Amino acid sequence: MNINSVDIVSAQFKANPFPFLASLRDSEPVFQTSLPDKTPVWLISRYEDVLALFRDERFVKNRRSAMTAEQLRKLPWTPPMFRPLERNMLDLDPPDHTRLRTLVHKAFTPGLIGKMRDRIQSLADDLLDRVTDKRGFDLINDYALPLPMTIINEILGVPTKDRQKFHRWSTAVVSLTSPKPKMSVIPSVWMFVRYLKRFFELRRREPRDDLATALIQAEEAGDRLSEDELLAMVFLLLIAGHETTVNLIGNGTLALLEHPASMNQLREDPSIIKTAVEELLRFTAPVLMTTERYAREDLITCGVNIPRGGMTFGVIGSANRDGTVFQNPDELNLVREPNKHLAFGQGIHFCLGAPLARLEAEIAFNTLLRRVPTLRLGVNVEALRWRPSMLLRGLEALPVQY
Numbered sequence: 001m002n003i004n005s006v007d008i009v010s011a012q013f014k015a016n017p018f019p020f021l022a023s024l025r026d027s028e029p030v031f032q033t034s035l036p037d038k039t040p041v042w043l044i045s046r047y048e049d050v051l052a053l054f055r056d057e058r059f060v061k062n063r064r065s066a067m068t069a070e071q072l073r074k075l076p077w078t079p080p081m082f083r084p085l086e087r088n089m090l091d092l093d094p095p096d097h098t099r100l101r102t103l104v105h106k107a108f109t110p111g112l113i114g115k116m117r118d119r120i121q122s123l124a125d126d127l128l129d130r131v132t133d134k135r136g137f138d139l140i141n142d143y144a145l146p147l148p149m150t151i152i153n154e155i156l157g158v159p160t161k162d163r164q165k166f167h168r169w170s171t172a173v174v175s176l177t178s179p180k181p182k183m184s185v186i187p188s189v190w191m192f193v194r195y196l197k198r199f200f201e202l203r204r205r206e207p208r209d210d211l212a213t214a215l216i217q218a219e220e221a222g223d224r225l226s227e228d229e230l231l232a233m234v235f236l237l238l239i240a241g242h243e244t245t246v247n248l249i250g251n252g253t254l255a256l257l258e259h260p261a262s263m264n265q266l267r268e269d270p271s272i273i274k275t276a277v278e279e280l281l282r283f284t285a286p287v288l289m290t291t292e293r294y295a296r297e298d299l300i301t302c303g304v305n306i307p308r309g310g311m312t313f314g315v316i317g318s319a320n321r322d323g324t325v326f327q328n329p330d331e332l333n334l335v336r337e338p339n340k341h342l343a344f345g346q347g348i349h350f351c352l353g354a355p356l357a358r359l360e361a362e363i364a365f366n367t368l369l370r371r372v373p374t375l376r377l378g379v380n381v382e383a384l385r386w387r388p389s390m391l392l393r394g395l396e397a398l399p400v401q402y
C-alpha cells in the first residue's frame with residue numbers, strides 16, 4: 001500500500017482505515033501528511049505514543065499559545081460571532097481548562113446521568129415502536145442519532161417545541177468543523193447563537209432543574225462561567241454529546257451484524273453488556289482521532305521533527321488495535337478483559353461524557369437485540385456510505401431489515 005496516497009478525511013478511508021493504520025504502526029509511527037487545505041499534520045499511531053501525547057506538555061490545545069505571530073496571521077479569518085466558541089474547554093489548556101472543567105463538574109454530575117436511565121430506556125423503546133410496523137428502517141436516522149440527540153437536549157433543558165430547529169442548527173455547527181466548511185451555514189450558526197443567548201436569559205429569570213440552569217449557577221470560589229464561556233460549553237456538550245455516541249451505536253450495530261456469533265452471544269447473555277460496550281468502543285473507532293494538539297516548540301518525538309505550531313493527532317483507532325497491548329487486536333471479543341482502550345482519551349481532557357455515552361450504548365444495544373431479534377443488514381456492506389470527517393468515524397445511514 002502506498003501510504004502517501006491515502007486521503008485520511010475521505011469517506012472511502014473511513015470504511016476500513018485499519019490496514020493503513022497497521023502499516024503506519026509498523027513503519028511510520030509518526031507520519032506526516034496534509035489536510036485537504038494542504039496544512040501539514042502529524043499522525044501518531046502506536047498505543048504507547050498516543051498515551052504519551054495525552055500527557056506531553058510540549059503539545060498544547062490552544063493554538064494561540066503555540067503559534068508564532070507569523071503563523072497566527074496566516075490563520076483563516078474567524079467571524080467575530082464565532083470567537084466565543086473558541087473558548088470551549090477542549091481547545092484550552094490549564095489554567096483556563098482547569099477552571100472550566102471544575103465549573104462544569106459541579107453541574108454535569110454522575111447523579112444527573114444516573115437519573116436519565118429510565119428516560120433513555122423509554123426513548124429507545126419509543127423509537128423502536130415507531131419503526132416496527134415497517135419491514136426495514138435506517139438504524140442511524142431512526143435510532144442511533146435521535147437517542148443521544150434527544151437525551152443531551154433534555155439534559156440541557158431545551159424546550160421540546162424548539163428541538164427540530166435546534167437539530168438543524170447543530171447540524172450546521174458540526175459542518176463547520178468538517179474539513180471543508182460551507183459559508184452558507186453561517187446564518188444558521190448565527191441564529192443558533194442568538195437562540196442560545198435568549199435561552200440563557202430565560203433560565204436566569206426562571207431557573208429550572210436542568211443542566212443549562214446548573215451551568216448558569218455553577219460557582220467555584222466566587223467564580224462563574226462568563227456568557228461566552230457558557231455559550232462555548234453548551235456548544236461543546238451538544239456536539240460532543242451526540243456526534244460521537246451516534247457512531248458508537250451505529251458502528252457497533254454494524255460490527256455485531258458482521259459478527260453473528262458475537263451478536264448471538266450478547267442477545268443470549270445481556271449481562272455481558274458492559275464489556276461488550278468497551279470492546280465495541282475499542283473495535284469500531286467512533287472517534288478515530290484525538291482533537292488537534294499543537295507543538296509549543298520545535299521538538300523531536302519518536303525520532304521525527306515537528307516544528308513549533310505543528311498540528312498533531314493521536315490516532316485512537318490505531319492505538320486501540322496495537323498488538324503490543326491487545327491480544328488478537330483485530331478480533332471482536334465482547335468479553336475482552338483487560339481492555340485499556342483509549343476511546344475516551346486520557347489525562348486532563350478525558351471525555352466528560354463517558355458515563356452518559358456508556359449508559360446510552362448499553363441500553364441502545366440491549367434494547368435493539370431484545371426487541372428486534374431477527375435484525376439483519378438491508379444492503380451489502382460495500383454499499384454503505386461513511387461520513388467524510390477528520391476525527392469521527394460513522395455511517396451516513398445503516399439500512400436494516402428484520
Ligand code: HEM
Pocket residue numbers: 089090091101152236237240241242244245248286287290291292316342343344345346348349350351352353354356357
Ligand atoms: C461514544 C461516545 C464518545 C466518545 C467515543 C468520546 C470521545 C472523546 C474523546 C476521545 C475525548 C478527548 C479528545 C482529546 O483529548 O483530544 C473527549 C472529550 C470530551 N467529551 Fe467525549 N466522547 C463521547 C461521548 C461524549 C458525550 C455523550 C459527551 C457529553 C454529553 C461528551 C463530552 C465531552 C467533552 C465535554 C470533552 C472535553 C473534555 C475536556 O476538554 O476536558 N463526550 N470525548
